[in-house]
Amino acid sequence: FIGLSHMPALTSVFRDMTSIRFEHPQWIPENCTACGDCWTVCPDTAIPGLVNDVSEVLDTVVKHLQKAGHKLEHLPKAARQLESKLRAIFDEAGDKGAVRPMISEGIAKTIKDSSLDDDQKQVLRKEFKLFEAALGDFQFALSRPYYSVPEGKQKNSGGLLSITVNPYTCKGCMECVAVCDDDALRKVTQSEESIKGLKQDWDFWLELPTTPQKFIRVDNLEERIGALETILLDKNVYGALASGDGACVGCSEKTVLHLFVATMEALMQPRVEKHVEYLNDLIQRLEKHIQIKLVENVDVSDTDAMAKVVQEMSNSDLTLSGIAGRMEKLQGTKPIDQEWLRRATQLLAKLKNLRWKYTTGTTGRGRSSMGWLNATGCTSVWGSTYPFNPYPFPWANHLFQDSASMAMGIFEGHMAKMADGFRTIRLAELELEGKYNPAEHDPYFTYFNWHQFTDEEWLLCPPVVAVGGDGAMYDIGFQNVSRALSSGKPVKIVVVDTQVYSNTGGQACTSGFIGQISDMAQY
């Protein structure tokens, strides 16, 4: 990797920021209003909000114990009884109160009301002790947006909010504490004990499933309708930038870039899911279409011939090829159009390969949601502090100023690949509709490119993004930006404008105010 100047994706997950901070935030769940400001502002993706159904939380603990080798006799069943006890306790509490004491109360009630005999209750008591130990100090909140409002609409639909500090990426900037107006996050001095607690909570967070879609209160992300901070409750969306990189403590440009990549991830995920469903359907229809066409020469309505064939084959297995062979002998045969068969089966193979690229691909994670060209500057320095790469998608840096030009070139190559996929889909659709006409369609698809994409196809194209600071984009790099703008190529350009040259000490730049004093332009 060093020789090629490459860094594998997401290597920053192996970094640990514990030793660079002296303090970390502590969540006070009973004060939390679930406003989402803390997990939105955190530059280091280190304080994710998560909402889980009560059953998901209980199942996670049971599975954790089973995975650890505990043989649980009564707990899996008792967890269901605990869930209904907890719902009743939560309903009484409304959207306030510390959840952990309520869980202990629910456990006591479940054991007391259990129909098990005394010996069995003793075993259950021990199993619940393991349950509470596995949960450790992990905290939950009953919040208005995620518990009482959904409960008001539909019984048993409210979820538990958790806000957990990632001890491996938190740099201790305390921005989360600063934005919390409800005294629900406090700064605490880090100690051996607190690090142990953070790590135990984080391990449990990793085991919890992601937030169910029903809690992501966005009706239409494409139309920007809904509570946008709730998209960050999805673990994949929140983790679209992994952190563990070399950015300064409290780096605000990282917050901005995190929100940008998270939004792209949230937009792309449902589009790709829908597209994969469509591909599945198209593959099934094309397979059936080929099968039907292959056997359509056999006239099954000729009942006399069919009865004769069945009679002839009465002493052997009745197979499709056997029937077809005999029917052809009786009725005469019409050769299969080899050109059609070659084209149709190739289309089928290409569709399956396309589906594989979306769902699995060479990385095992399917297709990336975007590609990123970074101009040299702060963002490239912290984003590629060797060997830590915080991005789960293709990322490249070349010279100081040319990210917009690079994006244009990569866009063309990337769109040629997207065109391959859309060409295959369109040809399969024409085949199924019986409308494929080589004279008309072959020349069209030979030169098919992104200019001919439909709006729906466009939305499936992972964006190619050029990122840079004000120096790389407005000053030395403006030639590249202006060329990209005049080219009409739909690349995205993000300018992280800090109004000074931050990476080189703070010189004045185009986007600074006239007369602005900066570290290295004092007069």
Ligand code: SF4
């Ligand atoms: S202290 Fe800073 S890095 Fe840590 S969770 Fe809060 S905002 Fe994130």
Ligand code: SF4
């Ligand atoms: S901890 Fe504070 S900032 Fe975070 S969601 Fe709760 S109330 Fe909002």
